[in-house]
Amino acid sequence: MIRLGTGAVREIALLAAHCDDLAIGLGGTLLAMANAVPGLRVRALVLSGAGTDRAMEEQDALSAFCPGADLDLRILDIPDGYAPAHWERVKDAVAALRRGSSPEVVFAPHRGDAHQDHRLLAELTPTEFRDHLVLGYEILKWENDTPQPTVFHPLPAGIAERKAELLVKHYPSQRTRDWFDEQSFLALSRLRGVQCRAPHAEAFLLDKATITFGGA
Template sequence: MVTFDAAEAGTPAREWSVDPRLHSRPALRIAAFDELVVIAAHPDDETLGAGGLIAMCHDLEVPVRVLCVTDGAASHPTEPRLAEARAAELASAIHQLAPGSTLEMLGFPDGKTDQYRDDIRTELAGRLRDVSPRSAIAAPWRGDGHRDHRVVGEVAAELVGDRTLLEYPIWMWHWATPDHDDLPWERMRALDIDVKTKSRAIESFASQITGTQPILRPDFLEHFARGQEFFMTGDHTPDREYFDALYEKSEDPWRFRTRWYEERKRRITIAVLPEERFERGLEVGCSIGVLTELLAPRCESLLALDISARAAEQARELGLSGAEIRVQDVVKEFPGGEFDLIVLSEVGYYWNAEDLRATTKKMFESLTPEGVLIACHWRHPVDDYPLSGDQVHAAIAELEWTRLAHHLEEDFVLEVFSKDPRSLAQREGLA
């Protein structure tokens, strides 16, 4: 558990501002949410961490609802009627960010969320019961280091269901540094905001920013004077049920069979194969078999895997000679034996960074000395995916192989990697 002292100076805002990773986070795409529900552990959390998001949703005419779990009275325990003051400050801040929004104070004791966790869960579950699947829930980041933030964030994650979860950090900016091991850079998304409106709302919290011992020190507030807010997304790797549900709704969820974009990309993938024939191929994430159908004639044997039984059944119906279609999760169970061709197409961004590193290492180890890995991924950000396509390819490139081909477009990146550094012309004695 991270420990910190709010009364002491933390990591300066300028140390974060000079780190290029902060300025290269994928953009958080605000979809057509039915509603934005912001859950705060204390009055001011929602404004510090998600004030810009609240204001933006209000401008987009998306209904905003704020649920504050505790009364915030533990910040200055000797101050009389502090709970009432903080509730009034919160109401003022929300009025400036999103006039007419709903504010609900749950009134749990500040600093005791661990003791009241079950009651908090019951209260929040009741208030979220009618929130539609197309809504977003913003809550404190579970790794923020403050016990109340952790508990409230964990409860929100338990209740989010099919809705979008956006976790906002607050004290992370204070105790962490850009190189801290606990920072999930790969999950962090950036949102451009109206910082002037947010700053005016923050000024509402006089009990926290004034006096001889302010909780929100001026140097700490510098972290929230940026023109961006940051949210952690995509915590959970999509599982078998996620993909089966997609194929239950549609036999071809991504329109592989009908989109020219998809057909063209398949043709490019086949065109970059550096050998005419391969002994044993592995296709990770074969889906309904449209790429498998082109790979099978180029391999003596092809093992095509997919996590979804519904997708694999469609691929089997193609009756491809020399191709074995198997339901298997390579993250949990990587196939044995050696391969001289591995194809990883539109799969890697579904994994988290740790699983990606471990699985690509297994791919590297299973390749024959002259074998090749073909990787192809969509480059645009998708909120449900833990990683971007560019992050996937950057991780693959870290291993000790040679990039033989690199095809980059606005929409996708396709690369060929091999342990053998020789080009095709060199392999055939032409160069």
């Protein structure tokens, strides 16, 4: 397994269609990055949930997943499942996030996600973040659209367990879903860990990147 280190990442941008997508897709990575970089700048956009209890869940959850971070979260009120019908508004929101941030890494849904709202964000993100490293995260859910990831972020068992615990704690509105439990989240992270020889991991898809060997 070839490892590439990024060095210290000081700012990241997060894009999600729904409240809880970010925590499911990269909660362990957020915990690890926030612990490693005090004052990590996190600029986040969520398309739906504004004005509901889901928005309150999301704010509390991301604060817990990004302890000590400089967190700026914007949540819109686009109806779940109808983001493509609000293309212009979504495009404008992604563009505004780009103008208001200077991230070294951008996290967004991946293009093969079965949910149309996720796919729209996956398509629009690189049109605005054109010169950025964009990593597509996977969202555990009922559909059998689990991808074949190409980038793995190894996680200690304690971080994976903390992620699963925080998900169940901070999203009570989702506990009635038959897949929304600690065992499910730990099963996926353990699988990704097996695939990169680590206790646990989160995995991402990468469309394009450049690499410089031998110096700046």
